[in-house]
Amino acid sequence: SAVISQKPSRDICQRGTSLTIQCQVDSQVTMMFWYRQQPGQSLTLIATANQGSEATYESGFVIDKFPISRPNLTFSTLTVSNMSPEDSSIYLCSVAIAGALGTQYFGPGTRLLVL
Amino acid sequence: GIQVEQSPPDLILQEGANSTLRCNFSDSVNNLQWFHQNPWGQLINLFYIPSGTKQNGRLSATTVATERYSLLYISSSQTTDSGVYFCAGGMNSGYSTLTFGKGTMLLVSP
Numbered sequence: 001s002a003v004i005s006q007k008p009s010r011d012i013c014q015r016g017t018s019l020t021i022q023c024q025v026d027s028q029v030t031m032m033f034w035y036r037q038q039p040g041q042s043l044t045l046i047a048t049a050n051q052g053s054e055a056t057y058e059s060g061f062v063i064d065k066f067p068i069s070r071p072n073l074t075f076s077t078l079t080v081s082n083m084s085p086e087d088s089s090i091y092l093c094s095v096a097i098a099g100a101l102g103t104q105y106f107g108p109g110t111r112l113l114v115l
Numbered sequence: 116g117i118q119v120e121q122s123p124p125d126l127i128l129q130e131g132a133n134s135t136l137r138c139n140f141s142d143s144v145n146n147l148q149w150f151h152q153n154p155w156g157q158l159i160n161l162f163y164i165p166s167g168t169k170q171n172g173r174l175s176a177t178t179v180a181t182e183r184y185s186l187l188y189i190s191s192s193q194t195t196d197s198g199v200y201f202c203a204g205g206m207n208s209g210y211s212t213l214t215f216g217k218g219t220m221l222l223v224s225p
Contacts, residue, residue: 031210042201043215090156096210102146104213106158
């Protein structure tokens with residue numbers, strides 16, 4: 001498995017501002033993903049974070065709103081830009097590690113409330 | 116894209132009871148995983164099971180890939196089993212993006 005940490009664990013933000021969430025893994029991973037979980041809902045994939053290149057976004061998510069960086073194999077950031085109350089969610093990063101048959105492991109999540 | 120349907124949506128059990136959760140897929144998947152989200156929000160991977168049967172303690176899972184469904188069995192449930200159980204599927208057997216079902220919310224009462 002992998003130990004995954006996220007910062008911040010929670011935040012309360014004002015509309016119109018931006019928040020950058022960090023995801024750090026204790027070992028080199030092959031793939032990193034970012035998900036959103038709206039209140040009481042399931043998880044929706046935002047994008048796959050690619051090392052050294054632009055992230056691959058899912059339908060309905062765009063780079064201007066959710067810019068993602070992945071400078072190395074163990075670290076990624078997700079920025080939620082120009083926030084509105086509809087962005088209030090839990091944001092989770094997950095990783096797939098080599099030799100783990102594609103199993104995904106999740107970080108503890110970042111709870112975001114936008115006022 | 117893949118559609119994932121989970122049943123039942125909610126389940127209430129007395130401690131010690133057994134339960135079966137089901138997951139149906141609209142298309143064949145080569146990557147299928149079960150997760151437990153505890154009441155504090157942490158997602159724990161229970162099984163990677165694109166086919167066959169696996170067991171881990173009181174939990175076991177069976178996937179019938181040809182019929183596009185998977186079952187999660189919880190035996191002798193405990194209060195710590197409470198939370199939401201998600202299944203998720205992807206097209207690639209290795210590193211794959213996943214589509215999640217809406218989950219089954221389980222409450223185990225003492």
